[in-house]
Amino acid sequence: MEKLGHVLAKFIEIPMTEIDDDASIQVDLGVDSLDVLKLASEIEKAYKIRIENEEFDRLRSIGGIKKMINEKVAGGVGASK
Amino acid sequence: MNSANRVLITGVGVVCPIGLSAEETWQRIRLQQNSITPIGFGHGCDFRIETASFVDCEKIRRNIKPEHIGYSKSFQYGLVALQEAIEKARLTPGDMQNTRIILSTTSSGWDVLERRLGEKELGEFNIQETAGWCASKLKEISGSIRPTSTFAAACASGTIALGYAYDLISTGCEDIVLVGGVDVLTKVPFALFDSLRVLSARECRPFDSKSSGIVLSEGAAFIVLESEHSAKQRGISSLVEFAGYGQACDASHMTRPSGEGLLEAMKQALNNAGVDSSSIDYINAHGTGTPSNDNVELGAIEKLMASRTSPIVVTSTKSSIGHLQGVAGVIEAAVVAYTVSENTVPPMKHSETRKNTNTISFDPKSDGLQNIGYAMSNSMGFGGVNAVAIFRRIDNGEISTLESCPRRGFMPISVRFGTENGGGGSIEDGFLGAYSFDRNGPDLQSKALISQVESILRHSDIAPKSLLRTRTGLALETCLGSIAVTEKIYADLDREGASGVDPIDATRNTFNAPGSFSAIASNLQGPNITLAAEMGSSLSALEYGISILQGNSSDLMIVGGYDYIPVESKTFKSIRMLGNEVAGGLGNCVFEASMMSIELLDSARKRGAQSDLVIEDFFRNSRRASMNAVVDVIATISEYLTENRIHQIGIECVINSKEGEAKWRKELDASGLKDKFQLNVEVLSSISPAWAYKYLKNLGGSSSKENDLDGNNRLDKYLVVFAGWNSEISVLRLGKVA
Secondary structure (H helix, E strand, O other), X not given: OXXXXXXXXXXXXXXXXXXXXXXXXXXXXXXXXXXXXHHHHHHHHHHOOOOOHHHHHHHHEHHHHHHHHHHHHOOOOOOOO | OOOOOOEEEEEEEEEEOOXXXXXXXXXXXXXXXXXXXXXXXXXXXXXXXXXXXXXXXXXXXXXXXXXXXOOOHXXXXXHHHXXXXXXXXXXXXXXXXXXXXXXXXXXXXXXXXXXXXXXXXXXXXXXXHOOOHHHHHHHHHHXXXXXXXXEOOHHHHHHHHHHHHHHHHHOOOOOEEEEEEEEOOOHHHHHXXXXXXXXXXXXXXXXXXXXXXXXXXXXXXXXXXXXXXXXXXXXXXXXXXXXXXXXXXXXXXXXXXXXXXXXXXXXXXXXXXXXXXXXXXEEEOOOOOOHHHHHHHXXXXXXXXXOXXXXXXXXXXXXXXXXXXXXXXXXXXXXXXXHHHHOOOOOOOOOOOOOOOOOEEOOOOOOOOOOOOEEXXXXXXXOOEEEEEEEEEOOOOOOOOOOOOOOXXXXXXXXXXXXXXXXOOOHHHHOOOOOOOOOOOOOHHHHHHHHHHHHHHHHOOOOXXXXXXXXXXXXXXXXXXXXXXXXXXXXXXXXXXXXXXXXXXXXXXXXXXXXXXXXXXXXXXXXXXXXXXXXXXXXXXXXXXXXXXXXXXXXXXXXXXXXXOOOOOHHHHHHHOOOHHHHHHHOOOOEEEEEEEEEEHHXXXXXXXXXXXXXXXXXXXXXXXXXXXXXXXXXXXXXXXXXXXXXXXXXXXXXXXXXXXXXXXXXXXXXXXXXXXXXXXXXXXXXXXXXXXXXXXXXXXXXXXXXXXXXXXXXXXXXXXXXXXXXXXXXXXXXXXX
């Protein structure tokens, strides 16, 4: 998840390791809605995956993002097309 | 005698994915049909969504002359819709000569623009790429010789254009106005909506708990608006009256509507139409199918309709026709015209999980709705721009006043400019940092304009944030809009596909992005308009701003022009390829902007505000379908002076010409004007509409010092005549600054 740490650093000042997996990106960490869109694009680019519009709810917390990346990179459920 | 002319709809024309005429479109909407197909331009882009609604271009080609097939698709759609509207309204060539064409668009000519950007070698710039071109070409073909205006205020453009035409007719300035919308769906606009993740992979389901987003669409629509007097004279009957409109800017966020502007626009529309909310029988909602926007719109409607005893019927026809962006307001007004005249509410497709509330019913056959007397059409756009129109059914046998109201007299206008360093030079120098946006805020062009707006507001003796900003608006005009951002998005797409598009750029790419950022920065909640100017033309924003003031829709308007064409951009180089005749107009205007504040002289004096210039009269004129000639300028001046019995005046003739000044000077010198009047001829060359505002600012600078235009204290009045590259001429009569 090193790449995710780099991506998140562009949006959140606190290092990823110090953020609770359940913390809300928008409410607790104050990331603007436009930045969440940007964050999604950056994750897509970094991991060469596709985040579908209907999966957007999974970007609510760091834990959700990690889980989604793991699934997609492993080619499991919800992997990119 | 009437105080205002009634405005009727006497013809419509529509081209959209589900129909190539208004009637066909209406019938298909009633049958709840739609047309969603794979996008043809997605190759290599890997868009997240790959479907939208498209016009059948093959069929369009069969409906136009062979010589028009090579032009931009948006123009072709517009031409077919225009022809239908002219036919329906039975407008003769004689009628057309005096009919004004007003357009709305977000992407006119973008198919041509993107073709150039996609070429490996540097391609030559095509004039069709400028959003103001289409109106001029349609004017030329239709035989109109009246000036055009093109509104590019995102997805509210169409309703704003209709509102402007309403003002022109109700105040007796025009008898007939053809209001149209044209848009072509191409890669860059699609990429922007895709990056904002607001597109639907399936159908568009407005107000539905299963709604998943917008279905983008394209096409054109035209509505013939006409004074009652003119329609009677021509023997044309109409069942629909355009009863009133309203517009307001949220001034809060580029992509997240607050609902406040929409509520204000709906209230204004009711007030303008002289009815209360209980009179409205049906609302054709903006209803794009994105849950957040739909909820904001419903919230505003709930507030407006709170005191009703029966629910208001609301539907959105985007479930059938998709979202036609710049055309949306016009095509939806055409739908509402059918709704009202046939007393039939258009149904919404895919409505199984939509829930009625105490205030709102989504049921087109609602028991409470027997008779549609008044219907409202809502439009909301990027940048928080909102506009609302109200239409009314004219009952058979209704007795009307035959007398036409005279043209409203011109109320003098006070002009104020900003500080000297409020523009020009480098963008960074001009930026005052008036408002602290986060890093998702404006691009350089917008920042520079924000600084100018703030500077002018201060100079207009308005303390920042203290005035009632709901009565302060902004009207800017530009030739190439946000071309620098567009090029960047195109290159990002090319390089990295959909994931490479920065969603923040989606907020910066619309024509009205700088205007909307300025509204947010300076809290301007009044009308917020960006007009698309043809190359080298100018002053359509001043004309619009004056109309807003004279119609009492606003107390203060900031008007002006700008363009930002970076030297390193492909577009800059492509314009250079056209040769010096055109490229000379680029000058060194990597960034060119000039603006001013205007308000009624009476109200400026009442609040003790100073004036840099006083405009005693203003009009835009046109005497032929295409390029201006010297004779047109001379005839315009001579007629004006004769009509107004003016024998002593200074005349400043400002010619924006690609051909150089020798010819103009020679012919104006030979015209005889010089024998009777003090005539000064200035010839310049500029692509951006900023040129005329810049010139006025120079005049204002000297007049405020010397109480005269050239400091020689000879005359109190000056006529300033601007002639652009196209067929339009603007005339200002400047009076003594007290």
